[in-house]
Amino acid sequence: MPWLARIGIACVLAALPVYGALADTQPTAFAYPIDNPFLATIVGTPPAAKAPLPPAPRFRTRRLPRLPDRAIPPAFWYADRLAYSYALQPMPAPLMFVIAGTGGYHDGGTNRLLMQVFHAAGYHVVGMSSPTHPEFIVSTSTTGAPGHLENDARDLLSAMQRIRQRLPRRAQITGHALAGSSLGATNAAFIARLDASENRLGFDHVLLANPSVSLYNSISRLDRMLWNIPGGIDNFDRFFRRVVSQIGGIYTRSTSVEFTPELVFSAFAAEQPRDEELAAVIGVAFRIAAANMIFTADSMTNFGFIKPSQQRVTRRDSLRNYLPVALRLGFTDYFHEFFWPLHADSFEGDRSDFARAQSLAHIADYLRAADHVAVFHALDDIILADGEIEFLRETFGERAFIYPLGGHLGNLGVGAVRDDMLRFVGR
Amino acid sequence: MSAARYTYVLMLLAALAAGCASAPRDDSSMAVDFSPEATARSDDPLYNMRRVVLDDVTDPLAVDDPLEPFNRTIYRFNALLDRTVLMPTVRAYRRFVPRFLRSGVSNFFDNLDNLTITGNQILQARPKRALESAGRLLVNTTLGFGGVLDVADHAGLPDYEEDFGQTLGAWGVPAGPYLVLPLFGPSSVRDGLGSAVDSLALTQIDPLRLQDRANRRYLYYPLLVIDTRSETAFQYYQTGSPFEYELLRLLYLEKRDLDVVR
Numbered sequence: 001m002p003w004l005a006r007i008g009i010a011c012v013l014a015a016l017p018v019y020g021a022l023a024d025t026q027p028t029a030f031a032y033p034i035d036n037p038f039l040a041t042i043v044g045t046p047p048a049a050k051a052p053l054p055p056a057p058r059f060r061t062r063r064l065p066r067l068p069d070r071a072i073p074p075a076f077w078y079a080d081r082l083a084y085s086y087a088l089q090p091m092p093a094p095l096m097f098v099i100a101g102t103g104g105y106h107d108g109g110t111n112r113l114l115m116q117v118f119h120a121a122g123y124h125v126v127g128m129s130s131p132t133h134p135e136f137i138v139s140t141s142t143t144g145a146p147g148h149l150e151n152d153a154r155d156l157l158s159a160m161q162r163i164r165q166r167l168p169r170r171a172q173i174t175g176h177a178l179a180g181s182s183l184g185a186t187n188a189a190f191i192a193r194l195d196a197s198e199n200r201l202g203f204d205h206v207l208l209a210n211p212s213v214s215l216y217n218s219i220s221r222l223d224r225m226l227w228n229i230p231g232g233i234d235n236f237d238r239f240f241r242r243v244v245s246q247i248g249g250i251y252t253r254s255t256s257v258e259f260t261p262e263l264v265f266s267a268f269a270a271e272q273p274r275d276e277e278l279a280a281v282i283g284v285a286f287r288i289a290a291a292n293m294i295f296t297a298d299s300m301t302n303f304g305f306i307k308p309s310q311q312r313v314t315r316r317d318s319l320r321n322y323l324p325v326a327l328r329l330g331f332t333d334y335f336h337e338f339f340w341p342l343h344a345d346s347f348e349g350d351r352s353d354f355a356r357a358q359s360l361a362h363i364a365d366y367l368r369a370a371d372h373v374a375v376f377h378a379l380d381d382i383i384l385a386d387g388e389i390e391f392l393r394e395t396f397g398e399r400a401f402i403y404p405l406g407g408h409l410g411n412l413g414v415g416a417v418r419d420d421m422l423r424f425v426g427r
Numbered sequence: 428m429s430a431a432r433y434t435y436v437l438m439l440l441a442a443l444a445a446g447c448a449s450a451p452r453d454d455s456s457m458a459v460d461f462s463p464e465a466t467a468r469s470d471d472p473l474y475n476m477r478r479v480v481l482d483d484v485t486d487p488l489a490v491d492d493p494l495e496p497f498n499r500t501i502y503r504f505n506a507l508l509d510r511t512v513l514m515p516t517v518r519a520y521r522r523f524v525p526r527f528l529r530s531g532v533s534n535f536f537d538n539l540d541n542l543t544i545t546g547n548q549i550l551q552a553r554p555k556r557a558l559e560s561a562g563r564l565l566v567n568t569t570l571g572f573g574g575v576l577d578v579a580d581h582a583g584l585p586d587y588e589e590d591f592g593q594t595l596g597a598w599g600v601p602a603g604p605y606l607v608l609p610l611f612g613p614s615s616v617r618d619g620l621g622s623a624v625d626s627l628a629l630t631q632i633d634p635l636r637l638q639d640r641a642n643r644r645y646l647y648y649p650l651l652v653i654d655t656r657s658e659t660a661f662q663y664y665q666t667g668s669p670f671e672y673e674l675l676r677l678l679y680l681e682k683r684d685l686d687v688v689r
Binding site: 289298309319337 | 474480492495
C-alpha cells in the first residue's frame with residue numbers, strides 16, 4: 001500500500017471520534033436512496049445507506065410457559081410456549097421491550113435491528129413476538145383471536161411482566177422502556193396507556209416505529225395490494241410462474257451462487273418491476289401472515305371460519321382443505337366475518353365503532369399528553385391512509401418524527417432516524 | 428436482516444404458488460349472515476373449498492403427496508430433533524469453536540463432496556464441469572491443506588452442487604412422491620435413492636480410511652451433521668405457520684426442478 005494512502009487512512013481513523021462527538025450535537029441529515037415506497041418496503045435500508053452498528057450482542061432465546069389450563073391443539077404442538085430473546089448489560093441499566101409487527105417473530109429482522117441499536121445504547125433488551133404470530137395466539141393469547149388492541153395489550157403486558165421475572169437475577173434493572181414496529185408499535189401505544197392506568201411496569205420512554213394508525217385502514221390497504229397482480233386477479237398463476245422463471249433463470253444461469261434472498265431480489269430488481277408487481281409481492285407476504293393467523297385463531301376459538309368447529313386436526317392430518325381457503329381470505333374477511341361477530345355481543349356500539357376503537361385515534365387524548373411516547377414514520381408509508389400522517393403530527397406534536405422517504409420500515413437503518421430515536425430517549 | 432428475509436422470501440414464494448385469490452367468490456357470498464348463531468358451531472365452516480375455490484383453478488400448492496401421513500410424522504420428528512438436540516449442539520459449536528476453525532471444517536466437507544460431484548457430472552455427460560470439479564478437488568486437497576482452505580475459489584473454479592438425484596433427473600427419471608427423510612428432511616423418492624447412492628459411493632471410495640479406523644468415524648459423522656446444520660439457515664416454525672409443511676414441500680420440489688435443469 002502506498003504510504004500516502006496509509007497516512008490518509010490514519011487521518012480518517014483519527015477523525016472518527018471527533019465525528020462521533022459532532023454527531024451528538026449536530027443532527028445528521030436524513031438520507032435515504034429509494035424513492036419508491038414499495039421497493040423501500042421490500043429492500044429496507046440498502047447497505048450503502050446503513051449507519052454502522054457495533055457488533056451484535058449474543059442474544060439468548062428462552063420459552064415462556066403457556067397460560068395455565070391452555071390446551072394445545074395437536075396440529076400446533078410446536079407452539080406450546082412463547083419464545084423470546086434477550087441480551088443484558090453487565091451493569092445496572094433500563095430494560096427495553098421490543099415488539100414485532102404483523103406475524104413477526106421475536107428474532108425477526110426489524111426486532112433484531114432495534115434490539116441491537118438499543119443494546120449498544122446501554123439498554124437491557126427483550127424481543128417479543130407479535131400477538132398475531134401463531135405461537136403467541138396458541139400459548140399466550142387469552143382470547144385466541146388477535147386484533148383487539150386492548151386485549152392484545154393486556155396479553156402482551158402480562159407476558160412482559162412474566163418474562164421480566166424470569167430474566168437472570170444478575171440483571172440489574174433501573175427502569176423500563178418500550179419500542180415496537182408496525183402493528184407492534186400500535187400495540188406499544190396501547191400497552192403504554194394500559195400500563196400507566198394500572199401502574200404496572202412504568203415506561204420512561206415508548207418508541208413507535210411506523211405504527212398502523214387505524215388497523216382497519218391498514219388491513220384494507222394490505223388486502224387490496226393483491227389486486228395489483230398484473231392482468232387481474234385471475235392471472236395469479238401466470239404471475240407466480242413468471243416470478244419463478246425470473247428467479248429460476250438467474251439461478252440456473254449462474255453456477256456459484258446460492259439460493260439466497262439477495263438473489264431473489266436481484267432477480268426481481270433486474271426486471272425493473274412495476275409498482276403493481278411490487279405491491280403484489282408485498283400483498284402476498286402479508287396474505288401468508290393473514291392465512292397463518294386466521295387458521296390459528298379459528299383452531300383456538302373453534303369458531304368454524306374455515307375449519308368445521310367440531311373437526312379435530314391431528315398431527316398427521318393433511319391441511320390441504322384449509323390452506324387454499326385461508327390464502328383466499330384476507331384480514332378484512334377475518335375482521336367482518338369472524339372478529340366482529342366474536343365481539344358483537346359484548347361491544348357497545350356497531351361494527352364501525354368497533355373498527356374505530358382499533359386505532360390510535362381511539363387513544364388520541366392519552367397520546368397527546370404522553371410526553372414519553374414518540375412516533376417515527378415515513379410520509380410515503382404504504383400502510384397509512386390519507387390524513388393519518390397529519391393525525392400523527394397533530395397528536396404527537398414535536399414527538400412526531402416524520403421522514404420524507406422509507407416506505408414501510410425501510411428507513412430504520414438510516415443514521416438520522418437512529419439519532420432521533422436515541423436523542424429522544426436521552427442517549 | 429437476512430435471516431428474517433430468508434424465511435420471508437421462502438414463504439413468499441410458496442404463497443405465490445398458491446394462486447391465492449385467483450377465484451372470485453360466488454354470488455351467494457355477498458349475502459352472509461354475520462350473527463354468531465349463524466356462523467359458529469355449525470357443521471360446515473363459513474368458508475370452505477367449495478365456496479372459495481373454483482374447479483378449474485390450477486393450484487401449485489396442491490401437490491400429490493401419497494406418503495403425507497408418514498411424511499408429517501417424520502417432519503415433526505425432525506423438528507423436535509432439531510429443537511432438542513441439533514440446534515443446542517450447533518449453538519455450543521458456534522460458541523466454543525472459533526470461526527476460522529468452523530469454516531475450515533465446512534470447507535473440508537465441501538471439498539470431499541467434489542468426489543461425488545465429479546462422478547455425477549461424468550454420469551451426466553458434462554465433461555467440462557467434471558474437469559472443473561476434479562480440479563477443485565485437486566487444488567484444495569493439495570494447496571488447501573486437505574481441503575480446509577478453499578483455494579480453488581480464489582482461482583475462480585466454480586463450486587457446483589450435483590448429486591445422484593440430479594443425475595437421475597437429468598436422464599429423465601421423475602422425482603416421484605415427496606418424501607421426508609429422518610434427519611435429512613425434504614426429499615423425494617428419486618432424490619432419497621440418489622442420496623443413498625452418493626453416500627454408498629463415498630463409503631466405497633473411502634478417501635479418509637474410515638472403515639478401519641473407528642476413532643475417525645466417531646469424529647467424522649458427528650462433525651458432518653453439526654457442520655451441515657450450522658451451515659443451513661432454515662429454522663423450523665420461525666413464522667409459526669401451521670402450513671409450513673405444505674409451503675416447504677412446494678419450495679423443495681420447485682427448487683429441485685431448477686437444480687436438475689441447471
